[in-house]
Amino acid sequence: MGLLVEVLKSEMLKLKGTKIAYIVPFLTLATIFLVFFMYASNPKYSIDELGWDEYYMTIYMIFNMMTGISMYYIFAGYIFSREYQDNMDIVLFTSSIPKHKFLIGKFLIVLGFIIFSMVIVLLLPFLLGITISNEPFTIQLFCKQLKTVLLMTLMHFSLIPIGAYFSIRWKNMLSVVLLLVTILFLNLILINAPINTLFPWAVPFIFSPNEAGRTFTNYPLGIFTLIFTFILGSALCRYEFYRKN
Known part of the structure; x- marks a missing residue:
């Protein structure tokens, strides 16, 4: 446990003073303020008129379709490729800290x-x-949003290992950015397709409140897709990390 704490401290120190550390809060705030100003300036989107659920749903839709995937993959790409880009990967295979702790610390x-x-x-x-x-904001409403946010946390994290694998495999963030562009493009195409839950990056949007208008969502298939993606990505990460170091 002590070694893992040291790894976490080391990773946090690497982030200190870097611009990448601000991308997550910046894009999160940008999404929320965009929706807020839309609801504040247009009576058609008033919370009093549509309710808190609709207000939060608009944020979830933008976040799950674009913002969340983008900022998490860019951030993960930086975290997992930092040593390779700075030619410091020698540290990874000369350190006395077990390699799996480096991986766990980054995750x-x-x-x-x-x-x-x-x-x-x-x-x-x-x-x-x-x-x-x-409009009153009840404890039941808060619990509903909390449940959604917890589910989104698990879903987005389950997608991280695949992005991490790309950054380790090709030792840079460009590979992750190219993967991200491909994901966002396919998301737009597959989001309402009958087999949309087979595409793991569409699942956070599908499983969260949205206005896509589907009559049926295959939840078991979507859950299986996320679990399989997480396991596959983690296995590929471990293999590639050990192979390179």
Whole structure:
């Protein structure tokens, strides 16, 4: 446990003073404020008119379709390729710290930033919303949003290992960016396709509140897809990390 804590401290120190550390809070805030200003400036999208659920749903839709996938993959790409890009990978295979602890530490850093962004997604819309609405925000409504945000956290984290594998395999962030562009393009095409739950990056959008208008969602298949993607990505990460180091 002590070695793992040291790895976490080391990863946090590497982030200190870097611009990449701000991408997660910046894009999270940008999404929330975009929706907030839309609801604040247009009576058609008033919280009093549509309700808190609709307000939060709009944030979830943008976040799961575009923002979340983008910022998490860019951040993970940086975390997992940093040593290779800075020609410091010698540290990875000369250190006395077991290699699996390096991997776990990096995954925990990414998970920490995902949780941090999700706390913002849960609380900030409420704090902004009460300034423009008199609609009551009940404890039942809070619990509903909390459940959604927890589910989103698990779903987005399950997709991280595949992006991490790309950054380790090709030793740079460009590979992750190219993967990300492909994912976003396919998301737009497959989101309403009959087999959409077979595409893991579409599942966070499908499983969260949205207005896509589907009459049927294959939840077991979507859950299987996420679990399989997480296991496959983790196995590929471990194999590639050990092979290179």
